[in-house]
Amino acid sequence: MRQGHSSSRRSSSAFAFPLQLLAALIGFRVRHTAFATAMAVLATGWLVQGALLSAGPVAPRHRTT
Known part of the structure; x- marks a missing residue:
């Protein structure tokens, strides 16, 4: 995988996680538990x-036979 793809995915993860966690917290606050649970799972x-x-x-494993 090229470096540009990894950094763009990392930044999208850093952007999406807090927003979905916020949506989950708001969902629990207004008692929409199904919505809040789904958003919490997606945030995780x-x-x-x-x-x-x-x-x-991940480093490649060396076979010892």
Whole structure:
């Protein structure tokens, strides 16, 4: 994957996570629990994706046989 794609995905994750978390908190506040739960799950997905992208690529495993 090229560097430009990784940084753009990382920035979209950093932008989407707080907005969806805010939507989830507002949803819980106004007692729309199904909406709030869905937004919280999606926000968590953005958070995990951003964390994995910022961690970098996984090192290849060496086989010892």
